[in-house]
Amino acid sequence: MTLLQAAFAHGGLQRTSYACPGKLFTAHETLFAGVSGQLSEAARQAVMEQIFRLLHPQATKNGAENRCDD
DSSP states (O other): OEEOGGGEEEEOOSSOEEOOTTOOOOOOGGGOOOOOEEEOHHHHHHHHHHHHHHHOGGGOSSOOOOGGGO
C-alpha cells in the first residue's frame, strides 16, 4: 500500500514509502532514531482494512494490494 506525503497527518517520510500488511518486519529498538510522522486517520483505516482482508479473504472479492511482494 503506497504511502505518499498526503497520507500523513503530521511529519512524513522523505520518499514514497509502503505499508506492507502482509509482511512482518522486526528490528531492535536501537535501530529507531525517532518518530518521522503520524499517519492520518484515513491512511490508518486503509492499512487496517488491508490487514482485515488478509485475515478474512472471503469478506472481499478483491485481494488486498500488496506492494511488498518484491
